[in-house]
Each structure stands twice: as structure tokens, then as C-alpha cells.
Amino acid sequence: MMTARLQFSLVSPERELFSGEVDGVDVPGEEGDFGVLPNHAPVMTTIRMGAISIKDGAETRRMFLRGGFADVTPAGLIILAEAAVDLATLDAAKVAKDLRNTEEDLADAKSDDARRKLQDRLGYLQALQNAMMN
Amino acid sequence: MASLKEFRDRIDSVKSIQKITKAMQMVAAAKLRRAQEAVEAARPYAARMSAVVGNLSVAMDGRPGAPELLVGTGKSDTHLLVVASADRGLCGGFNSQIARHARVEISRLLGEGKTVKILCVGGKAADQLGRIHSDNMLDVISLREHKNIDSTVAADISTKILTMFEAGEFDICTLIFSRFKSVISQVPTTQILIPAMQSLDEAASAPDLGGAAYDYEPDEEGILKVLLPRNLATQIFQALLENVAGEMGAKMSAMDNSTRNAGEMIEKLSLQYNRKRQSMITTELIEIIAGAEAV
Numbered sequence: 001m002m003t004a005r006l007q008f009s010l011v012s013p014e015r016e017l018f019s020g021e022v023d024g025v026d027v028p029g030e031e032g033d034f035g036v037l038p039n040h041a042p043v044m045t046t047i048r049m050g051a052i053s054i055k056d057g058a059e060t061r062r063m064f065l066r067g068g069f070a071d072v073t074p075a076g077l078i079i080l081a082e083a084a085v086d087l088a089t090l091d092a093a094k095v096a097k098d099l100r101n102t103e104e105d106l107a108d109a110k111s112d113d114a115r116r117k118l119q120d121r122l123g124y125l126q127a128l129q130n131a132m133m134n
Numbered sequence: 135m136a137s138l139k140e141f142r143d144r145i146d147s148v149k150s151i152q153k154i155t156k157a158m159q160m161v162a163a164a165k166l167r168r169a170q171e172a173v174e175a176a177r178p179y180a181a182r183m184s185a186v187v188g189n190l191s192v193a194m195d196g197r198p199g200a201p202e203l204l205v206g207t208g209k210s211d212t213h214l215l216v217v218a219s220a221d222r223g224l225c226g227g228f229n230s231q232i233a234r235h236a237r238v239e240i241s242r243l244l245g246e247g248k249t250v251k252i253l254c255v256g257g258k259a260a261d262q263l264g265r266i267h268s269d270n271m272l273d274v275i276s277l278r279e280h281k282n283i284d285s286t287v288a289a290d291i292s293t294k295i296l297t298m299f300e301a302g303e304f305d306i307c308t309l310i311f312s313r314f315k316s317v318i319s320q321v322p323t324t325q326i327l328i329p330a331m332q333s334l335d336e337a338a339s340a341p342d343l344g345g346a347a348y349d350y351e352p353d354e355e356g357i358l359k360v361l362l363p364r365n366l367a368t369q370i371f372q373a374l375l376e377n378v379a380g381e382m383g384a385k386m387s388a389m390d391n392s393t394r395n396a397g398e399m400i401e402k403l404s405l406q407y408n409r410k411r412q413s414m415i416t417t418e419l420i421e422i423i424a425g426a427e428a429v
Contacts, residue, residue, distance in 0.1 A: 011182055013285040013371055015175035031351055044186070045351035046360050069361060071186050078182055082364070083285075 004038035007076025008054065010063065012084045017063070018054065025077055026053040027070050036070075036077045043072040047079070049124065051087060051131040062087040064131050066124055085128075092132055099125045138414070141407040145400060152396035158224065159389035166317065166382035172283070173314060173375045180372045187330060187365050189348070190358055201355065203362040206329030207305045212249040214272075214304035215239065216295070216327070218311035218373055219259030220381040221278045226388035228312065228320060228381055233262035235322035236310050240267060251304055255291060255374070283378055288371035295370075296363055299328060311373040312380040318387050320380035325373070327366055 005021040024037045028050030034043075047068045054061045068081035102122050109115040191204055217236045219229050236252075236259060243250050252271050254260035260274040273294075280287050295307060307328040312320040350357055 009178075009182075011179040013176060013179050013288075013368060014172070016178045029351060041349060043349040043351060044190070044357060046357060069186065069357070069364075071182075071189075078186075080179060080182055080186065080364075 006036060006038045006040075008036075008079075009076070010052075010079045010081060010084060012081045017081075017084050017086075022054050022056045024055045025079075026055070027077075027079070028052065028065070029070065036072055039074055040072045040077070042074065043070070045070050047081070049127050052079070062131070064090075064128055087132055090128075090132060092129075095125060095129055095132065099129060138407065138411060141403060141410065145403045145407065148396050148399050148403065152393055152400065155389045155392040155396060159386055159393055162225075162382045162386040162389060166379065166386055169375065169379035169382050170314070173372075173379050176372055176375055180368050183365055183368045187361060190354060190361065191330070201358050201362060203299070203328055203366070204330050204358060207302075209305045210248065212251065212304040212306075213243050214251045214253060214295070214298065214307045215243075216253045216255060216291075216307065216309045216370070217259045217263065218309070218377040219254070219256040220377070220384075221256045221258065221276055222381075223258060224388065225381050225385035226391075228384035228388075229258035230262065231320070232310065232312055232322050233259045235324075236263060237266070239308070239310065239324060240270070253295070256377070277374075277378075283371075283374050285367065285371050288374055289367045292363060292367040292370050295327070295366065309370065309373055311377050314376045314379040314383065317383040320384060325369065327369055330362055330365060 006024060008018065008020065008022045008025055009016065010018040024035055026033060026035045027045075028048055030046040030048050033050075034045075047065055047070055049065065049067050051062045051064045054063065064085050064087055065079070065081040066083040068079060068084075071078045071080070099122070102118055102125060106115065106118040106122060109118055215236060217232065219232045223229065240250050240252070240263075250267075250270050252263060252267060254263065254271065254274045256277050257274055260271065264271055275291060275294075277283065277287070298304060299307070306326065309325045309327050311323055311325075313323040315321050
């Protein structure tokens with residue numbers, strides 16, 4: 001058995017966030033979480049909002065994705081994320097503050113359009129906060 | 135003949151203009167660097183995205199029930215042209231170039247008896263196209279309020295296009311924008327957005343799966359339903375970034391030219407001014423000498 005490593009890249013529309021070899025990645029798929037290890041069978045799936053865990057040796061990095069696609073081929077895993085942040089770089093107090101502000105904005109929102117956008121953002125921040133607590 | 139004062143005033147005014155163009159050039163250069171970085175950072179996503187869409191469309195090929203976004207409505211009667219240009223002038227031929235390109239395309243489609251609808255992103259092309267094709271103009275989306283082009287801007291535009299497509303307002307959507315080739319060269323590019331099938335690279339063939347078949351979760355159609363709108367937004371986003379980078383590149387070289395021109399102008403005017411001053415001094419001297427001799 002060869003010591004295979006998983007070629008993983010995470011790209012968002014703005015930039016490439018991660019590219020390199022890792023031991024494995026846990027992905028929150030639309031129809032259930034799944035782990036990707038080297039030489040995984042080819043799968044293509046949509047991703048729901050949630051955190052992925054990138055495992056490399058003893059280290060685990062967690063990134064929060066705002067939906068996207070995972071494309072698994074024997075060559076590796078590609079995640080196209082709508083938006084992504086590294087959970088390690090986030091400040092819990094700041095997220096909590098953003099959340100409160102968004103709630104207030106939502107209460108003041110005038111148009112349906114603005115309300116829908118803020119609702120989206122609120123859902124995102126709440127999910128983000130949950131992910132940070134775990 | 136202009137007096138010395140007039141010459142001095144003109145030289146001063148040209149000098150002020152030169153200062154302004156120089157400042158604009160420097161601002162454009164700084165913005166260009168940022169825009170260029172953004173274009174390059176966004177490329178991997180766009181490339182991966184079209185590869186994934188390519189894989190899927192190969193899988194869907196020839197099967198019934200493929201989404202209309204991928205294969206089209208089967209008609210080509212009504213065309214929607216999305217024309218991306220700058221929102222500001224003073225960037226050389228950048229806006230005229232894209233407007234000319236769009237105009238050729240519009241005339242061609244009209245000549246074939248198609249209905250053409252135009253959606254302008256960035257005001258300048260809208261100004262130019264509006265002169266002849268104001269009846270076909272649907273809307274102008276200004277980028278001025280967005281300091282940075284991010285993916286939400288593109289998402290808004292693509293949502294708009296999708297809503298129209300679902301309402302059956304057009305059959306084929308084409309994007310016209312300037313591809314940023316280098317600082318001095320922006321190439322007007324036509325890209326078909328809908329149906330997505332037509333714009334896929336020939337190179338986007340199925341990847342080597344080692345004999346295994348792709349699993350789709352949810353099924354192909356479910357994924358395509360999410361993926362195609364996203365792909366549309368991505369293509370538009372990429373085009374907008376190229377557009378901004380192109381605008382800044384064009385502005386930088388246009389302003390560089392004007393600065394150099396102003397420099398030449400100042401040199402020429404200074405020369406004339408000095409000649410004039412000398413000749414006036416000479417005349418005065420001759421008068422004095424002549425006066426002295428007469429005594």
C-alpha cells in the first residue's frame with residue numbers, strides 16, 4: 001500500500017484559499033457529511049453551509065464554507081466555495097457583534113429585497129457562530 | 135499677436151493640466167495593479183468551474199431533460215447582449231472600442247432578422263449605443279457605487295439575467311467585454327453565456343477516472359440546476375474583473391500620453407515665450423540706441 005496523499009484545493013470566486021496535499025478532508029455535503037481520503041471514488045456533490053475539516057498529520061484546520069461544490073476525482077478533491085473563511089482567524093466577539101448588528105438592521109429594514117439579503121446574512125452568521133463553538 | 139502675459143497664462147494652464155493627468159495616471163497604475171491581482175486570483179475558480187461544467191455536460195450529452203441553461207431553448211430569435219464597459223471616460227479608446235464591437239454585433243443580428251435586447255454594465259457604452267439603439271436598451275447597471283468589484287455584484291447581474299431567461303424574454307445571451315491582454319492591449323471579446331454548452335472549451339473533456347463512473351449527489355440534474363447559475367455568475371464576475379483591469383490599463387496609457395503631450399506643449403510654448411521676450415528686449419534696445427544717436 002502506497003502512502004497516498006490527497007491533492008486538495010479550495011477556491012472561492014475571489015481567490016484560491018488552499019492548495020496542497022493533505023491526509024483527508026471532511027466535507028458537509030448537501031445530503032450528509034462525508035470524508036474524503038486519497039483515492040476516493042469519483043463523486044460530484046453540492047455542499048451546504050458549514051465547516052470543512054482539513055486533516056494533515058496531527059493538525060486539523062477548519063474552514064467555514066458558504067455553500068458550493070465538491071468535485072472528487074482519483075486525482076484529488078476540488079471544492080468550489082461560494083465564500084470561505086478560515087475559522088482559526090475569526091474573532092468570536094466580532095462575529096457576535098456582526099450578528100447583533102444584522103439583527104438590528106433586519107428589524108429596521110424597509111424593502112423586501114433588503115430584508116431578504118439581511119436574512120441571508122443572519123443565517124450565515126448564525127451558522128458561523130455555531131461552527132465556531134464546536 | 136499674443137502678449138507675454140497670454141503666453142505665461144497658457145503655460146501655467148498646460149502645467150496644471152499636466153499635473154492632473156499625471157495624478158490620474160498614477161491612480162490608474164495603482165488601481166491597475168490591484169485589478170490585475172484580482173483577475174489572476176479569480177482565474178483558478180473560473181477555470182475549475184468550467185472544467186466541472188464541462189464534465190457534467192459531457193455526461194448529460196444527448197440525454198433528454200437537460201436544463202435549458204445548458205442546451206438552450208432550441209430557438210435563437212431573441213438575443214440578449216450584455217455589454218460591459220467603463221463607467222468613466224478619459225481612458226483612451228477603451229469605451230469606443232467596446233461600443234464599436236457591440237454595434238457590429240448588433241447590426242449583424244438585426245440583419246439576420248433577430249430581436250436584440252441590450253443590457254449595459256457600465257455607463258459609457260450605454261451612452262454610445264443609446265444614440266442608435268435606445269429602443270433595444272433594457273437597462274444600464276452602473277458600477278460606480280461599487281468601490282470594489284466582488285462576486286456579489288456579478289451575482290446580482292446574473293440573477294437579473296436568469297429571471298429574464300426563466301420568463302422567456304430571450305433565447306441566447308451573449309456577453310461582450312474587453313479581455314485584459316496587457317496594459318496596452320484590451321481585446322473586445324464575445325462570449326456566449328446561455329446556452330452554456332456553446333461556450334465550453336473543446337479542451338474540457340472528461341477527466342481520467344481510472345475506469346470508475348462518477349457518482350452524483352444529488353443527481354446530475356440537481357447539480358446542474360445549482361451549478362449553471364453559479365457558472366453564469368462566475369463568467370460574469372471574471373468578465374467584470376477583466377473589464378476593470380482593462381479600463382485601468384487603458385486609462386493609464388491614455389493619461390501617460392496626455393502627460394507627455396502636455397510636456398511637449400510646455401516646451402514649445404516656453405520656446406515661443408522666450409523668443410518673444412528676447413525680440414521685445416531687442417526692439418527696446420534698438421529704440422534706445424537709435425534715440426541716443428539722434429541726440
